Amino acid sequence: MEKKILELKKITKQFGGIKAATDVDLVVREGEIHGLIGPNGAGKTTIFKLITGLYSPTYGRVYLGGKDITRLPAHKRAQMGLSIKMQIPGVYEDLTLRENIRIAAQLYTGKKELEAEIDRLIKLVKIDDLGNPKVRNLSHGQQQWLEIAMSLASHPKVLLLDEPAAGMGPEETTFTAELVKDLNKQGLTIVFIEHDMDFVSLLAQNVTVLHYGKIFAEGDMEEIKNNKEVQKIYLGAV
Amino acid sequence: MKDKSKALLTSENIIFVVLLLLGLVLPTFTNAYRLSQYSYYYSMTILALSITLVWGYAGIFSFGQAAFMGLGAYIYGILSIAAGRDGFNIFALLIAVVIMMALGAALAYFMFYGGVNDVFVGLITMCFGIALQTFMGQTAGEEWQVLGVRLGGYNGLTGIPKISLFGFKLGDVAFYFFTFIILILVYAAIRYSKITNAGYSLTAIRENRSRSELFGFDVPKIQVIVFAISTGLAALAGVLYSVWGSYIAPDNLSMTQSTIPVVIVASGGRKNPTATVLFAILYYFLSGKLAASGSSLNYIILGAILIVVLLFIPEGLFSTLFSKMDKYILRRA
Amino acid sequence: MILVFRHLYLFLDSFSFLLLSALGLSIIYGMMGIINQAHGEFIMLGAYFTSLLSVALHIPFIISIFLGAILTGFLGLLLDRTIICRLYSRPLDSIVVTWGISLILSQGIRIILGNSVESISTPLGSFTIGNEKFSTYRMVLVAVAVITLMVVYYIFNHTEFGLKARATMQRSDIAKSLGVNTDKMYAATFFIGSFLAGLTGGLYSPTMMVVPTMGTSFNMQAFVTVIVGGSNPILGSFLSSALLGIVNSELSGWAGSFAGQIGLLIMAIIFIRICPLGVSGLVDRLKAVRR
Numbered sequence: 108m109e110k111k112i113l114e115l116k117k118i119t120k121q122f123g124g125i126k127a128a129t130d131v132d133l134v135v136r137e138g139e140i141h142g143l144i145g146p147n148g149a150g151k152t153t154i155f156k157l158i159t160g161l162y163s164p165t166y167g168r169v170y171l172g173g174k175d176i177t178r179l180p181a182h183k184r185a186q187m188g189l190s191i192k193m194q195i196p197g198v199y200e201d202l203t204l205r206e207n208i209r210i211a212a213q214l215y216t217g218k219k220e221l222e223a224e225i226d227r228l229i230k231l232v233k234i235d236d237l238g239n240p241k242v243r244n245l246s247h248g249q250q251q252w253l254e255i256a257m258s259l260a261s262h263p264k265v266l267l268l269d270e271p272a273a274g275m276g277p278e279e280t281t282f283t284a285e286l287v288k289d290l291n292k293q294g295l296t297i298v299f300i301e302h303d304m305d306f307v308s309l310l311a312q313n314v315t316v317l318h319y320g321k322i323f324a325e326g327d328m329e330e331i332k333n334n335k336e337v338q339k340i341y342l343g344a345v
Numbered sequence: 346m347k348d349k350s351k352a353l354l355t356s357e358n359i360i361f362v363v364l365l366l367l368g369l370v371l372p373t374f375t376n377a378y379r380l381s382q383y384s385y386y387y388s389m390t391i392l393a394l395s396i397t398l399v400w401g402y403a404g405i406f407s408f409g410q411a412a413f414m415g416l417g418a419y420i421y422g423i424l425s426i427a428a429g430r431d432g433f434n435i436f437a438l439l440i441a442v443v444i445m446m447a448l449g450a451a452l453a454y455f456m457f458y459g460g461v462n463d464v465f466v467g468l469i470t471m472c473f474g475i476a477l478q479t480f481m482g483q484t485a486g487e488e489w490q491v492l493g494v495r496l497g498g499y500n501g502l503t504g505i506p507k508i509s510l511f512g513f514k515l516g517d518v519a520f521y522f523f524t525f526i527i528l529i530l531v532y533a534a535i536r537y538s539k540i541t542n543a544g545y546s547l548t549a550i551r552e553n554r555s556r557s558e559l560f561g562f563d564v565p566k567i568q569v570i571v572f573a574i575s576t577g578l579a580a581l582a583g584v585l586y587s588v589w590g591s592y593i594a595p596d597n598l599s600m601t602q603s604t605i606p607v608v609i610v611a612s613g614g615r616k617n618p619t620a621t622v623l624f625a626i627l628y629y630f631l632s633g634k635l636a637a638s639g640s641s642l643n644y645i646i647l648g649a650i651l652i653v654v655l656l657f658i659p660e661g662l663f664s665t666l667f668s669k670m671d672k673y674i675l676r677r678a
Numbered sequence: 679m680i681l682v683f684r685h686l687y688l689f690l691d692s693f694s695f696l697l698l699s700a701l702g703l704s705i706i707y708g709m710m711g712i713i714n715q716a717h718g719e720f721i722m723l724g725a726y727f728t729s730l731l732s733v734a735l736h737i738p739f740i741i742s743i744f745l746g747a748i749l750t751g752f753l754g755l756l757l758d759r760t761i762i763c764r765l766y767s768r769p770l771d772s773i774v775v776t777w778g779i780s781l782i783l784s785q786g787i788r789i790i791l792g793n794s795v796e797s798i799s800t801p802l803g804s805f806t807i808g809n810e811k812f813s814t815y816r817m818v819l820v821a822v823a824v825i826t827l828m829v830v831y832y833i834f835n836h837t838e839f840g841l842k843a844r845a846t847m848q849r850s851d852i853a854k855s856l857g858v859n860t861d862k863m864y865a866a867t868f869f870i871g872s873f874l875a876g877l878t879g880g881l882y883s884p885t886m887m888v889v890p891t892m893g894t895s896f897n898m899q900a901f902v903t904v905i906v907g908g909s910n911p912i913l914g915s916f917l918s919s920a921l922l923g924i925v926n927s928e929l930s931g932w933a934g935s936f937a938g939q940i941g942l943l944i945m946a947i948i949f950i951r952i953c954p955l956g957v958s959g960l961v962d963r964l965k966a967v968r969r
Contacts, residue, residue: 645786
């Protein structure tokens with residue numbers, strides 16, 4: 108069995124009287140593509156925020172590569188190799204495409220190699236045909252690919268993708284799925300949140316289902332696909 | 346090589362070079378008194394640039410710059426009067442700037458490592474500035490002295506001595522060049538930083554603070570550093586101002602004095618140091634003319650310009666002018 | 679005994695000054711998140727209007743105060759509808775713009791009306807306890823402050839307008855979808871906030887020099903009170919004025935008015951750092967824990 112690259116133990120997050128996450132245990136192994144699914148409001152993005160450090164857990168621990176990062180500030184986690192593509196595009200809209208990647212890469216690449224590194228990342232995500240416009244002029248899908256390029260600049264071990272296929276048409280979705288598969292083949296562990304079930308079944312090897320902030324089900328793709336209870340919560344029966 | 350020189354030929358750069366040349370030849374066609382007025386304008390421009398750096402570049406809303414400026418001046422005044430030797434004063438300047446940077450760093454540490462941001466930074470710096478002004482205002486009694494120099498309450502410190510370099514006391518013309526060169530250096534440093542890693546990290550945290558953290562930027566640390574530098578620049582401006590007028594008083598630390606440079610930076614173009622320099626010098630120059638003719642309309646005009654800019658020309662008057670000129674006159678995108 | 683009364687007097691005096699200065703600002707902040715930097719200048723305008731109406735036009739003092747407040751309210755409404763409403767979504771820019779407005783107002787008044795204006799002298803004389811004199815008028819102002827707070831409380835908690843206002847303050851999007859005209863709500867709020875500022879200026883005009891820059895001293899005290907109070911205009915302002923009133927009056931009594939002011943500012947700085955949502959935030963947290 109591959110070693111654990113990301114682990115959550117009994118993660119609980121409370122806002123005033125509301126529990127956004129309760130006793131969440133999650134294990135992601137090195138080299139996996141792990142899907143995190145569940146109905147709207149189940150707490151998936153909250154879990155991502157707890158992993159990246161934007162939120163501090165009310166209770167519980169977070170481990171990256173075996174190290175306890177629960178008390179570590181967000182920027183240190185990023186430097187340790189944890190990257191994220193956010194649900195709402197986390198790009199710098201008023202800057203150009205290259206400036207965006209430069210900002211993401213400058214902490215990890217020397218001055219002399221910076222331009223070449225920007226070129227490499229653009230090629231990696233196959234957005235070299237976009238030129239160098241102001242990012243607010245890119246389409247939603249293009250901004251997401253740009254953000255993935257930016258998230259790769261830190262040579263991450265784990266990449267979190269929050270709804271990578273959101274707002275994309277079928278061609279773009281296929282492109283994104285291929286991109287994710289390629290990156291995973293090169294050794295990157297990927298955890299993603301998605302609502303598009305086709306996308307999930309294309310890519311996910313293991314799946315965790317969240318419901319009302321709690322783990323509802325987990326297993327490999329086949330098990331979850333055939334899980335009648337999971338289908339029910341999506342249709343609102345539970 | 347040709348591409349690079351073409352890229353440098355923007356209206357902004359052309360205008361700056363014109364200003365630079367005007368500044369160099371100014372002493373040949375003004376008298377010494379008028380020239381010393383420009384030293385005052387340049388000092389206040391440096392204060393404005395401190396705000397361009399901390400607000401325009403880093404997105405930190407510091408509302409008490411005049412207080413840092415004034416305190417820096419007080420420190421210089423105390424040190425230079427206490428030392429009583431002209432040759433020491435240049436060191437007094439450096440010491441004042443360093444002390445103020447440390448103070449700025451301490452305040453910034455208190456704020457940014459405590460998670461205070463945005464509006465609340467403005468409120469804390471505002472309160473800090475008012476507290477400082479209030480404190481200096483009540484130092485009238487004899488017991489209020491530092492290094493034997495009486496703080497003087499509302500009357501402040503008078504008789505602040507001139508700076509000497511290499512044994513020569515800087516008179517009006519020499520001091521003019523002194524402030525001019527410092528202004529150019531500060532401007533150049535701020536402008537150049539924009540294309541460095543440091544400059545881009547400021548841009549990143551200005552545009553999206555939390556996202557930048559997720560890219561690995563130690564945001565609070567960067568904020569403390571830039572705040573400290575900005576405080577140092579304000580102190581530098583304060584020292585130059587107090588040498589020019591040979592005096593500093595609590596009135597110079599007031600909220601109104603803090604408002605003016607913020608309004609100037611906002612109106613000219615907060616992210617653009619050239620716009621700040623242009624608008625600041627223009628404003629102080631025209632204010633001087635207005636004041637000479639007995640009017641205090643300058644504040645009203647400034648307030649009106651600010652409102653118009655914030656509502657209709659949010660990039661700033663001169664920033665927008667530069668880009669329009671680039672588009673239509675120089676025919677660049 | 680006299681000592682106790684003196685401390686009580688100073689506390690109540692400070693409390694009412696802070697409460698009246700801050701109420702209008704707090705309502706605007708609680709409703710729209712706008713920190714009106716021109717609030718002090720609105721107070722100044724109220725003082726000016728009241729002085730001109732009562733001294734120059736010989737209108738009875740109490741009526742002058744109300745007229746002055748109404749005029750200030752309308753001026754505030756005008757500024758809101760023309761300038762400030764365009765910046766609701768840009769809170770930092772709204773601070774800068776209201777700064778510009780305050781510059782124009784204070785310098786404009788100076789140009790039009792000169793450096794000071796005669797105000798009516800403090801009415802009602804003084805009363806003596808032991809061998810110390812206390813101003814009757816300023817004690818009356820304590821009552822006025824409390825009554826004003828009660829009126830505002832009544833409006834916000836027992837009228838339909840108040841219900842809509844509180845709904846808009848909590849969730850303006852939901853209020854809108856329920857049919858509340860949020861634009862009108864903001865305009866009305868700005869009117870009320872400016873009215874209260876003008877009222878404060880009028881009420882205090884006999885006790886101080888009516889000069890164009892008088893707004894700055896009110897501004898600072900109002901700000902600190904709102905910062906410490908938080909976004910609940912009634913409970914927040916009340917508790918904050920009480921707390922800061924104690925700090926201010928005790929420090930001033932011990933080491934002079936400067937010490938009192940510096941004490942207020944330090945309180946504000948500490949509050950922002952430790953509980954940025956103010957006393958209102960603390961109260962909310964306590965309520966949530968009790969549930």
